[in-house]
Amino acid sequence: xxxxxxxxxxxxxxxxxxxxxxxxxxxxxxxxxxxxxxxxxxxxxxxxxxxxxxxxxxxxxxxxxxxxxxxxxxxxxxxxxxxxxxxxxxxxxxxxxxxxxxxxxxxxxxxxxxxxxxxxxxxxxxxxxxxxxxxxxxxxxxxxxxxxxxxxxxxxxxxxxxxxxxxxxxxxxxxxxxxxxxxxxxxxxxxxxxxxxxxxxxxxxxxxxxxxxxxxxxxxxxxxxxxxxxx
Amino acid sequence: xxxxxxxxxxxxxxxxxxxxxxxxxxxxxxxxxxxxxxxxxxxxxxxxxxxxxxxxxxxxxxxxxxxxxxxxxxxxxxxxxxxxxxxxxxxxxxxxxxxxxxxxxxxxxxxxxxxxxxxxxxxxxxxxxxxxxx
Numbered sequence: 001x002x003x004x005x006x007x008x009x010x011x012x013x014x015x016x017x018x019x020x021x022x023x024x025x026x027x028x029x030x031x032x033x034x035x036x037x038x039x040x041x042x043x044x045x046x047x048x049x050x051x052x053x054x055x056x057x058x059x060x061x062x063x064x065x066x067x068x069x070x071x072x073x074x075x076x077x078x079x080x081x082x083x084x085x086x087x088x089x090x091x092x093x094x095x096x097x098x099x100x101x102x103x104x105x106x107x108x109x110x111x112x113x114x115x116x117x118x119x120x121x122x123x124x125x126x127x128x129x130x131x132x133x134x135x136x137x138x139x140x141x142x143x144x145x146x147x148x149x150x151x152x153x154x155x156x157x158x159x160x161x162x163x164x165x166x167x168x169x170x171x172x173x174x175x176x177x178x179x180x181x182x183x184x185x186x187x188x189x190x191x192x193x194x195x196x197x198x199x200x201x202x203x204x205x206x207x208x209x210x211x212x213x214x215x216x217x218x219x220x221x222x223x224x225x226x227x228x229x230x231x
Numbered sequence: 232x233x234x235x236x237x238x239x240x241x242x243x244x245x246x247x248x249x250x251x252x253x254x255x256x257x258x259x260x261x262x263x264x265x266x267x268x269x270x271x272x273x274x275x276x277x278x279x280x281x282x283x284x285x286x287x288x289x290x291x292x293x294x295x296x297x298x299x300x301x302x303x304x305x306x307x308x309x310x311x312x313x314x315x316x317x318x319x320x321x322x323x324x325x326x327x328x329x330x331x332x333x334x335x336x337x338x339x340x341x342x343x344x345x346x347x348x349x350x351x352x353x354x355x356x357x358x359x360x361x362x363x364x365x
Contacts, residue, residue, distance in 0.1 A: 143241055146244075161259065168248050168251050169252060171252075
């Protein structure tokens, strides 16, 4: 993690993440999509904190290792709440906001319990394994829930372009991470997951930043023209 | 076994999301007509633009100064174009319906590139007018 490529990542990725927040403020969408912006702010802070931990203790230190996995688990939870924010935007007219909040807390609790159950055997490394397992499971559930939301958007004939693009960009992010984690289990020595994490760390801020900056709040789009398989 | 299944499902979902995202970018420009200026520069006549024009149109767009807002969308659509070309090359021989669908999608990508070029030329002209007035 100390090549010149990584150092570029340390600068470019937080800049892009902060760029999303600036774009959202510029487009007056900061509060409307607060959980998304909160995630970007926290991600910027954690990236900076990871960098300082790496400089202070070294990339192979246990401090960096622990911090990396804990911060990743917390970031995934933040992103999960960002997804719930998109759910509540889509189901806004049905007045389902409270049910979505309860559902989100239940799902997080369930995933945590399942993750704990999976790592319970390894007592010596349980805490770290739990953080890593929780992240992996949240990515997969995030991908599934993004897909459910995308299906709901199509069925409800949602037309808000901004919302559609935010959901699709998040779907790409979650499913890419879920695939790369699965690949890292199948081929533990593969470096693909590292490339994917870099590509996705750049993808999400770029896609969200573009949506906030270029797509006006009132823009409309027919989902039938967007979904795969349509003409 | 379960991991392989998760991997397969995630890849399918990833493709669906990526294709839909790119199509949402392209759909936003699909209804926009091309200016006379761009038609003259590129030699495009009325009617659908061929998908093969995509690379040339993007090269022309690269010659213009960037407004700095469209780089990420161009990168995504370029990725989609590459994916479509690969799909056409691989499955085009076995599934004839795929060829016409990919041709239509490639043509929409080319239209997106033409609209991008149009925007950049307009931006460039604006800059020139600003400099002249100063």
